[in-house]
Amino acid sequence: MTGLQPVHGGNLLQAVARFGGTPEQWLDLSAALNPQPYPAPATDLALWYTLPQPDAALHASACAYYGAANMLPVAGSQAAIQALPRLRAPGSVAVAHPSYAEHGWRWARAGHQVSHHPHAGLAAQAGQVDVLILCNPDNPSGQRWPQQAVLAMAAAQAARGGWLVVDEAFADVTPALSVTAHAATQPGLVVLRSPGKFFGLAGLRLGFVAAAGDILQALDDELGPWTIPAPVARIATAALADRTWQAAAQQQLAAGHARLTALLQAHGLPADGCMLFAGGAYAHADALQQHLAQHHIWCRLFTDPQPRFRLGLPASEAHWQRLAAALAGFVPDTL
Structure with missing residues (x-):
């Protein structure tokens, strides 16, 4: 259901x-x-006429801005939210409630057993479920999880071979909360980032995922080629580098x-x-x-x-x- x-x-x-x-x-x-x-810069019209290629400048700008060792660009973090449930066999998933409802709905739609928990009780689910999901800061409650608390939940999830999915779509305004920099080395930690909120560039439909290499490769395989138009990559590269x-x-x-x-x-x-x-x-x-x-x-x-x-x-x-x-x-x- x-x-x-x-x-x-x-x-x-x-x-x-x-x-x-x-x-x-x-x-x-x-x-x-x-x-x-x-203020999105103008892009070369020629970029619209060829299939987009992997963009090293976009990757470098994203890793530098988010403090990540490796990231996968995706067509909006929503694309990752929809694809991640297909990368695991059906299992138990815990999400906060109220929170961004797409997370729980997409995992349930993919056949997982989803339970909803008040924010105060979510940490107790760490290590008890296959996938734990939280937004930090949360939307719409504004709930904030200290970085060390999130990393403790990630460690508990890793100990049972599970995932902690952290949606940091609003974390640009509270960078001290972010665990993006830890995603490459913490097994099972998957972090979603989006330039749509802070940069106001929702129309780009661009997001990034930070995680261990095997998860990023599986997600890349699931999403397929040509996910990021070249003009989008050029605009985002400029925005991410403009300190x-x-x-x-x-x-x-x-x-x-x-x-x-x-x-x-x-x-x-x-x-x-x-x-x-x-x-x-x-x-x-x-x-x-x-x-x-x-x-x-x-x-x-x-x-x-x-x-x-x-x-x-x-x-x-x-x-x-x-x-x-x-x-x-x-x-x-x-x-």
Whole structure:
């Protein structure tokens, strides 16, 4: 039993169909991306006309940026999330709940027995299941696992021949939590990274996997050739190597998150998360989403195991003012 396919943020067209307007009239805060994305450079048109080849510059930039000995580029970390369950015989899998729902859903769909656990109880599953999965920082809760705690879970999983899959899609803003640098030498540790969030380049559909060589080879074989278009590789190589832009982005996101946290708290709303989003468990989350949608502002709604909302960062002062005005008019008891 795999349940319903997970719903995701960034589904603005559904909001438009439900609440009216045009996409240009909406402020989409549902996807938790850097609202000031990396300025993608122009690429040579000739790159579109030939099959892409393995790109040594992309590999070197990724390894240097993420601190990894070896990485496999994939067509978005979602490609790895879907392929990894096919690399193991059906077994026991433990995931946190709430968390990024694709993990549990994809492993269950591949025939594994998936159990869901509160974040506080997830570490107790280490060494007890074939595959343990966590997001660090977690999406949408913002739960953070210290690096040493994650490495302890990895060691426990390795002792039984299992895997620890760590989704670090949001870890760029909390690099001290990352275990990417340990993936090549820690058996069974699989780390997923994504430039889509921090760099705001979700449209590239690019991700990276760090793990021991045998796992990376099996995943590469499963995914097949030509997974990364050459123009995507060129843009990502530039972004991953641009330390000046990265430092400025860290400061910009920290300031934006502080402002969003203060705005939510001023209206009595929860503000859990990381530097790319804020929100939390809230009994009136559905009413809040509908109220914001009436102002053509789209936020992410979660309903399992309890109502929860998530807001990304506005991109401009005008957007900030628009969000503030909409929140000021929210009175849940009247909805």
